[in-house]
Amino acid sequence: MSTRVLVLSHSFIKRLYKNILNRWKPNLVQHLNLRHAGVQVRFLGFPGGNIDRLLEDEQNRLRQEMIRFPPDIVVLQIGGNDLDSKKFDMSVYMEKVSRFIGILLTTYLVKKVVICEIFPRLLLRAKTCPIVYHHKKYLIDQYFYLSIANHPSVSFWYYKSRLTAQEKLFMSDGVHLNVEGTRRFFKSFCGCVMSVL
Numbered sequence: 001m002s003t004r005v006l007v008l009s010h011s012f013i014k015r016l017y018k019n020i021l022n023r024w025k026p027n028l029v030q031h032l033n034l035r036h037a038g039v040q041v042r043f044l045g046f047p048g049g050n051i052d053r054l055l056e057d058e059q060n061r062l063r064q065e066m067i068r069f070p071p072d073i074v075v076l077q078i079g080g081n082d083l084d085s086k087k088f089d090m091s092v093y094m095e096k097v098s099r100f101i102g103i104l105l106t107t108y109l110v111k112k113v114v115i116c117e118i119f120p121r122l123l124l125r126a127k128t129c130p131i132v133y134h135h136k137k138y139l140i141d142q143y144f145y146l147s148i149a150n151h152p153s154v155s156f157w158y159y160k161s162r163l164t165a166q167e168k169l170f171m172s173d174g175v176h177l178n179v180e181g182t183r184r185f186f187k188s189f190c191g192c193v194m195s196v197l
Contacts, residue, residue: 001038002038002039002040003037003038003039003040003072003073003197004040004042004069004070004071004072004073005032005039005041005072005073005074005075005193006042006043006044006065006066006069006071006073006075007041007042007043007074007075007077007189008044008045008054008075008076008077008078009044009045009049009077009078010045010046010047010048010049010077010080010081032186032190032193034190034193034194037194037197039193040069041193042065042069042071044061044065048081049081050078050081050082051078051079051082051093052082052096054078054100055096055099055100055103066108070109071108071110072110072111072112073110073111073112073114073196074110074113075113075114075116075157075189075192075193076097076100076101076114076115076116077119078097078118079093079097079118079137079140080118080119080175083118083133083136083137083140084124084125084128084133084175086128088136090139090140093140094140094143094144097115097144101113101115101154105153105154110153111153112153112154112155112196113153113154113155114155114156114157114192114195114196115144115154115155115156115157116157116159116192117141117156117157117158118137118140118141119159120133120134120137121133121175122167122175123173123174123175124174141156141158145158155195157192159188166181168180169184
């Protein structure tokens with residue numbers, strides 16, 4: 001029996017999925033190149049997505065996807081759009097992410113949830129200080145990494161500096177990854193899913 005993986009995110013996942021369809025061979029990589037391991041992968045990206053959009057699910061996109069494709073594993077790539085906001089409250093954000101993980105585990109009966117490291121940003125849309133953004137990013141990543149270290153159903157994934165600390169991997173908007181950055185993101189994402197199989 002195959003393992004079903006749902007990747008939930010903001011525009012990074014939508015862009016990754018479009019790159020898979022348009023630039024690479026879809027039959028080779030549409031399941032993160034893990035079909036040989038019995039893995040089926042679906043992508044659900046919300047451009048501009050944040051934790052509130054996932055919790056509210058006003059258009060029922062998440063609920064419908066969970067019914068159509070009940071996942072064994074959910075990978076969460078969120079946080080950048082939340083952090084890049086003048087109204088951001090770190091403790092409220094962390095509480096909401098924890099609540100959303102609880103919903104995935106208890107309401108949708110997901111077996112494992114992976115929280116991914118928040119991506120850095122070279123330019124911020126909220127015109128806030130980049131140093132503050134990256135400091136909060138570090139604190140949030142550390143909080144989740146340490147708080148779920150021994151959790152049987154939740155894990156944390158670091159992309160490592162070869163992906164997140166290189167300016168050359170970002171587009172001119174300073175937010176999204178370019179083609180090479182997306183290729184590395186794809187490769188790391190494969191490792192992320194393999195780590196919880």
